[in-house]
Amino acid sequence: MRTFFSEDHRLHFPQAELTGGQFVTPYERPSRVEYVLNRLKEQGLADIVAPDAPDMAPVKKLLDPGFLRFLETAWDEWKAAGMKGEVIAAGMPARGMHPDRCPEYIDGKVGYYCHASETAITGGTWRAALSSLASAQSAQAQVAAGAQAAFALCRPPGHHATADQYGGYCFINNAAVVAQMFRDDGAGKVAVLDIDFHHGNGTQNIFYDRADVLFASLHGDPRHAYPYYLGYADERGTGAGEGANLNYPMLPGTPYGPWAEALDDAIAKIRAAGVEALVVSLGVDAFKDDPISFFKLESADFADAGRRIAGLGLPTVFCMEGGYAIEAVGINTVNVLEGFLGA
Amino acid sequence: MRTFFSEDHRLHFPQAELTGGQFVTPYERPSRVEYVLNRLKEQGLADIVAPDAPDMAPVKKLLDPGFLRFLETAWDEWKAAGMKGEVIAAGMPARGMHPDRCPEYIDGKVGYYCHASETAITGGTWRAALSSLASAQSAQAQVAAGAQAAFALCRPPGHHATADQYGGYCFINNAAVVAQMFRDDGAGKVAVLDIDFHHGNGTQNIFYDRADVLFASLHGDPRHAYPYYLGYADERGTGAGEGANLNYPMLPGTPYGPWAEALDDAIAKIRAAGVEALVVSLGVDAFKDDPISFFKLESADFADAGRRIAGLGLPTVFCMEGGYAIEAVGINTVNVLEGFLGA
Ligand SMILES: [Zn+2]
Ligand SMILES: [Zn+2]
Numbered sequence: 027m028r029t030f031f032s033e034d035h036r037l038h039f040p041q042a043e044l045t046g047g048q049f050v051t052p053y054e055r056p057s058r059v060e061y062v063l064n065r066l067k068e069q070g071l072a073d074i075v076a077p078d079a080p081d082m083a084p085v086k087k088l089l090d091p092g093f094l095r096f097l098e099t100a101w102d103e104w105k106a107a108g109m110k111g112e113v114i115a116a117g118m119p120a121r122g123m124h125p126d127r128c129p130e131y132i133d134g135k136v137g138y139y140c141h142a143s144e145t146a147i148t149g150g151t152w153r154a155a156l157s158s159l160a161s162a163q164s165a166q167a168q169v170a171a172g173a174q175a176a177f178a179l180c181r182p183p184g185h186h187a188t189a190d191q192y193g194g195y196c197f198i199n200n201a202a203v204v205a206q207m208f209r210d211d212g213a214g215k216v217a218v219l220d221i222d223f224h225h226g227n228g229t230q231n232i233f234y235d236r237a238d239v240l241f242a243s244l245h246g247d248p249r250h251a252y253p254y255y256l257g258y259a260d261e262r263g264t265g266a267g268e269g270a271n272l273n274y275p276m277l278p279g280t281p282y283g284p285w286a287e288a289l290d291d292a293i294a295k296i297r298a299a300g301v302e303a304l305v306v307s308l309g310v311d312a313f314k315d316d317p318i319s320f321f322k323l324e325s326a327d328f329a330d331a332g333r334r335i336a337g338l339g340l341p342t343v344f345c346m347e348g349g350y351a352i353e354a355v356g357i358n359t360v361n362v363l364e365g366f367l368g369a
Numbered sequence: 370m371r372t373f374f375s376e377d378h379r380l381h382f383p384q385a386e387l388t389g390g391q392f393v394t395p396y397e398r399p400s401r402v403e404y405v406l407n408r409l410k411e412q413g414l415a416d417i418v419a420p421d422a423p424d425m426a427p428v429k430k431l432l433d434p435g436f437l438r439f440l441e442t443a444w445d446e447w448k449a450a451g452m453k454g455e456v457i458a459a460g461m462p463a464r465g466m467h468p469d470r471c472p473e474y475i476d477g478k479v480g481y482y483c484h485a486s487e488t489a490i491t492g493g494t495w496r497a498a499l500s501s502l503a504s505a506q507s508a509q510a511q512v513a514a515g516a517q518a519a520f521a522l523c524r525p526p527g528h529h530a531t532a533d534q535y536g537g538y539c540f541i542n543n544a545a546v547v548a549q550m551f552r553d554d555g556a557g558k559v560a561v562l563d564i565d566f567h568h569g570n571g572t573q574n575i576f577y578d579r580a581d582v583l584f585a586s587l588h589g590d591p592r593h594a595y596p597y598y599l600g601y602a603d604e605r606g607t608g609a610g611e612g613a614n615l616n617y618p619m620l621p622g623t624p625y626g627p628w629a630e631a632l633d634d635a636i637a638k639i640r641a642a643g644v645e646a647l648v649v650s651l652g653v654d655a656f657k658d659d660p661i662s663f664f665k666l667e668s669a670d671f672a673d674a675g676r677r678i679a680g681l682g683l684p685t686v687f688c689m690e691g692g693y694a695i696e697a698v699g700i701n702t703v704n705v706l707e708g709f710l711g712a
Contacts, residue, residue: 109390117537
């Protein structure tokens with residue numbers, strides 16, 4: 027399996043993440059992918075290549091062009107307004123406010139296009155997000171050209187980003203773009219399977235009213251886990267998309283047994299839906315030692331999960347999402363891939 | 370005119386305000402009211418008394434009881450969860466998320482009950498907010514008992530707080546509580562006139578569907594000024610409240626001329642509505658040197674505004690709101706009161 031990876035991810039490394047009422051060094055940091063790269067090489071998965079340039083055409087069709095322009099210009103506009111720190115949202119269009127009027131002043135714009143203030147934008151964020159997108163797109167192209175699977179070692183991750191909001195360390199929803207590209211390439215139906223610990227609110231949001239992209243997410247119950255305000259089991263899609271959104275929220279302390287049951291259920295429904303291509307939002311923060319999550323998966327469980335996913339027999343793009351137990355991120359991520367390959 | 374004031378405001382003084390991507394010492398700080406107190410005394414308005422204990426009965430009827438419990442317990446719950454800093458919201462129920470499901474974990478709860486992350490909750494915030502409320506309630510009681518006017522030197526301020534959200538330095542909407550108490554005391558119709566630089570989104574929100582409380586706000590255009598996502602001129606109320614919400618958004622650089630025209634228009638509409646009691650949300654951040662605002666009022670203009678408001682001839686409670694040009698806050702605030710008294 028080929029890995030697509032860009033060194034430009036390093037351009038995004040904010041000084042600050044807002045958590046617990048303080049600024050800390052972001053959990054989502056460059057060293058995460060170093061561990062994945064090293065583990066890939068150790069395990070003989072050394073086919074690691076740089077992606078082609080990103081193709082913005084499918085992105086602009088799927089996501090809000092105003093949001094993309096915002097991401098590209100936010101840092102310059104913020105600095106031009108005299109802001110001293112990194113770009114961090116303060117107010118947002120909260121309950122009872124206009125969801126559809128974007129202010130002109132950059133401070134208001136930032137809040138409009140953001141859904142969580144832990145995530146800062148820096149001078150290099152846009153280029154890093156583009157390089158992450160590029161890896162996802164190149165992985166999709168390789169699979170569309172006939173490879174069984176490819177791994178996009180994306181950083182920053184993408185699954186929390188909606189069509190017009192960043193947050194949760196995510197800026198461009200790589201997995202959603204890949205799913206749309208499979209559709210554009212002729213797949214009748216595509217599934218996004220999100221095994222990151224956190225609900226893939228961005229991906230759900232983007233495809234919520236569509237029947238042609240099935241979304242399934244295993245994640246911490248939103249009553250207890252970020253993103254808190256989405257990810258309930260009764261969110262099943264709307265309109266044509268009714269029934270094409272599958273959420274498996276699980277409680278603190280959930281071990282692999284029930285997690286794997288949820289995975290099997292999602293896999294069965296993806297199989298039954300007649301899906302022709304699969305995108306896996308591959309986060310490994312379901313790991314027992316993850317510092318910001320509460321599931322109890324062991325490292326070996328990730329290999330088992332990979333085997334189960336391979337059972338679908340679908341052309342598959344893995345997009346890297348979260349995982350913050352830094353040294354274990356490599357082992358757990360590569361375990362999923364090896365489980366998939368060895369199945 | 371009697372001033373009601375509690376020293377307990379000092380219990381609220383967060384270390385941190387999130388602004389421009391950094392933590393700064395909050396603009397909304399205890400010294401603000403010291404300047405007002407000193408100026409009151411200098412000008413012979415030395416009738417300054419401590420309020421009675423707050424009466425929670427009317428507050429619980431007007432505001433969300435779950436929100437009030439949250440404000441009371443947030444600090445302890447936050448600390449019990451191991452958070453190191455002050456209570457600061459990161460994520461919020463943003464566009465596309467559930468507006469009506471409050472998470473169980475404190476980090477999610479904080480975001481649910483917040484609409485702007487600049488505002489921190491500390492161990493003393495609840496008691497300070499109650500003392501601010503108490504000043505407002507005691508001022509109302511004095512006017513209800515026959516005084517022409519009273520001044521509640523509230524801190525923290527209140528007009529950005531909705532029935533179930535804090536933010537914008539505000540926790541309990543003092544002005545809204547006073548308006549409701551006038552209604553409960555028999556006033557057929559009450560008006561809240563908000564001359565703070567910022568839109569009184571909380572007050573608007575609380576009374577938006579009611580005809581019995583007219584709300585009028587002069588403020589920075591939300592395209593350019595906090596709270597950004599509310600305060601447009603086309604927000605005119607809903608249902609029975611249709612037409613009872615009057616917003617006067619104004620552009621950066623607005624001087625007293627057009628500001629006073631908006632004030633006169635609001636006053637004319639309050640007069641025409643047959644209002645029997647008036648609450649003034651008295652912020653003085655429309656001042657030309659305010660560090661976080663963009664109108665151009667001179668100190669003398671505040672006295673003129675007070676004179677115009679007095680022209681209504683209504684029983685009036687002034688509730689202190691914003692104003693951050695610290696040394697001028699006293700002069701400008703007392704100018705409004707003196708203009709009112711001398712009219
Ligand atoms: Zn995650
Ligand atoms: Zn203000």
